[in-house]
Amino acid sequence: MTAEPTTTQRTTGAPPGGSSASRQHTLRERNLRLVAKAIYDAAAGTSGPPDAVPPSRADVAAATGLTRATVSTLVDHLVAARLITELPPAAAQRAGRPAVPLVPAARTVVGLGLEVNVDYLGVRALDLAGQTVADVVEQGAFHDSEPATVLGRLGTLAAEVVELLQSDGMRVAGARLALPGLVDVRTGELEVAPNLGWSSLDPVPLLSLASLPVHVANEAKLAALAELAGEVPDSFLYVSGDVGIGAGIVVDRGLFLAERGWNGEVGHVVVDPAGPRCSCGAHGCLEQYAGKEAVLRAAGLPLDAPLRSLLAALEADDDAARAALHRAGRALGSALADFVNLTGVSTVVLGGVYAELEPWLRDDVVAVLRERVLASPFAEPDVRAARAGQHAALTGGAREVLREVVADPAAWV
Amino acid sequence: MTAEPTTTQRTTGAPPGGSSASRQHTLRERNLRLVAKAIYDAAAGTSGPPDAVPPSRADVAAATGLTRATVSTLVDHLVAARLITELPPAAAQRAGRPAVPLVPAARTVVGLGLEVNVDYLGVRALDLAGQTVADVVEQGAFHDSEPATVLGRLGTLAAEVVELLQSDGMRVAGARLALPGLVDVRTGELEVAPNLGWSSLDPVPLLSLASLPVHVANEAKLAALAELAGEVPDSFLYVSGDVGIGAGIVVDRGLFLAERGWNGEVGHVVVDPAGPRCSCGAHGCLEQYAGKEAVLRAAGLPLDAPLRSLLAALEADDDAARAALHRAGRALGSALADFVNLTGVSTVVLGGVYAELEPWLRDDVVAVLRERVLASPFAEPDVRAARAGQHAALTGGAREVLREVVADPAAWV
DNA sequence: GGCGGTTTGTTGTACGGCTGAACTATTGCC
């Protein structure tokens, strides 16, 4: 008899009703979720490449353990709610009545990702099929900006997008607002966002988006969720390099958010107490070695240099640039070793500027992890570059909204 | 509109059936759990002091949202299964028919905690009422011991305890084996336990406990769960000082166990890369400052000195001892600051030898946490001593087994 | 090209479990 991973998980989007009375309709809700999730996951290709052929009612019945009769009625409800679409039966190669392929509906229900960051703000809408149906990004300089003005502008953009989508017959399920700062996951308030110069405010009302449920989250954490669109383990640490260094802890495909969700502050892990003083008051924080500005400075580039000039220097084998990334990689490895040792999550995804710098960082990070992670002899740490592309938090936020739709389809039937 | 903590949690003891087909009997199972948990929690006094008077069927109905009719039949089942006991009606002060108080049954179903540690092995049995019904601890020296011999002896002790309990009419629900090493939570195998000199083995068969489900876990993690018996936040970091330094992450009253459960390795967070070399190969690990041996050495005591001689020196205001604890406290604070920053859990419980040393550690630990925890201006970190007493892992293991019984009472009706 | 074999999806009955309302049981208060 062995220990099973008898574990619940604290991540985004717990199915509701875990600890409230179960009535007859609870069965319906739970089984609707089960069926919706089966079809959604098969289409998204949760593991491996997307199945060549979408599942039929019979497939869903086999996968869930429900009878075909029950699945049939549930699917009918989901189709009526426009969450699921029936495709024309494919030419069958087997004997028997051809199956009706079921896929998540396109352009019916969408989730919205919103973001304010230092140099841009944006709105992105995704549908259940995973397609981007709207994408608006405005460049800007929001360092020390006025929250009401910036969030008001973002709200206007979002309202325009919502208007457009609704006139196309789509329903907007909700929105996630990504901010580069400390967001209290319980209240949705922003405690502080150093790079915006914002503090102690409730951002949602400033958007003026009436009748649209908006949740707030940290930018790196939503960006982490965007990685779930691709092939990635169920649990990983996402580390996003930028002016600051943000992180998200993904466990079993959901965000780990204990207490107020203030985790992953890897930028201020002390790499060397004899190192340079950091803005946080401590000495030798990771940011002083692997923060964007520290790397540019060490590479002999101006602090406002674009990333591509650093990449150019690296590709040209510039010694200072190479040395800067070697130093950053060792420091990053050291801080990540603590991160892995403390959380027990062994895969690290490098996001933000680290994604593009990964070829020059990876070897050093891996080497230090191998030295310093205690479990590395039994579970080799894995380091990889993020793949979600530009403005990943917008994608992650929109995906998160849709995940909630799939997790509670009963609200839509 | 604000962000809710829309989070599932990965901790010990997920209610089963989260993602499988819901049939009619699923309702029964879920509601049985709900009722059992309501009665159990009220008795255990999950928050605050135990309610003066245990809940009645009507109270449970009000608390759960189920009707009195449903609660009545469910309670009848639980009473028949001897999981719940009806107390004689208390003298009613209100008008109306007096309520029948419901409490967890004493001495009917018990959970077993087992442990092998460096200097002892033990068996403890707890019943649903929270009482210890059996407690056997054998001192010994198990450094570099033979696993088969030691676990065989523990198995014999456990079998004797089981025999005794069963002859008294009790049913043993299961057992948890605590080991001071790296335990793979998925397979139950022990990868390595440095202080026992054990590695790569499956401990459960060596116990030779037929027909008793035994799960294996890390000792510090089970000790952390023992704290849940007292007044403690729902989430906290438990750090246990001993020869090594172990830790457990408790989130929403359950263990956080991502992947294989290898988290909380705080003993090898690097406090100062210029510090002394550690057995793990790195320099300046926390253990070199706050490990039991490092503290004793710094205090000028022999490495095998008992804890009470250190406590005596501290109470006598011995300079070397005080300085040793100051140094340990600063180092511990630094490593815990990383732990708090990375996990977002703001309460630290000091267990193992740290529990008794807490008066001399606390101020330094708190001071460093205040400096280094980024969220400390918004959520003051809390540091407290563990209260579970000797051999906490035995208590935690037994409690964990009982928590599973309460989480799935349907298996017992 | 019709017929058996095969797989899909639907229909109708049975059953389990919760609800709501009425009912019984037991007390305090006037």
Place this chain on the structure above:
DNA sequence: GGCAATAGTTCAGCCGTACAACAAACCGCC
């Protein structure tokens, strides 16, 4: 002793799933 109040029980009704039989649509093969 009667009335109000609270606890617990009984029973018809409803809801959602299972099970089994059935209809639909295809293949292959003689």
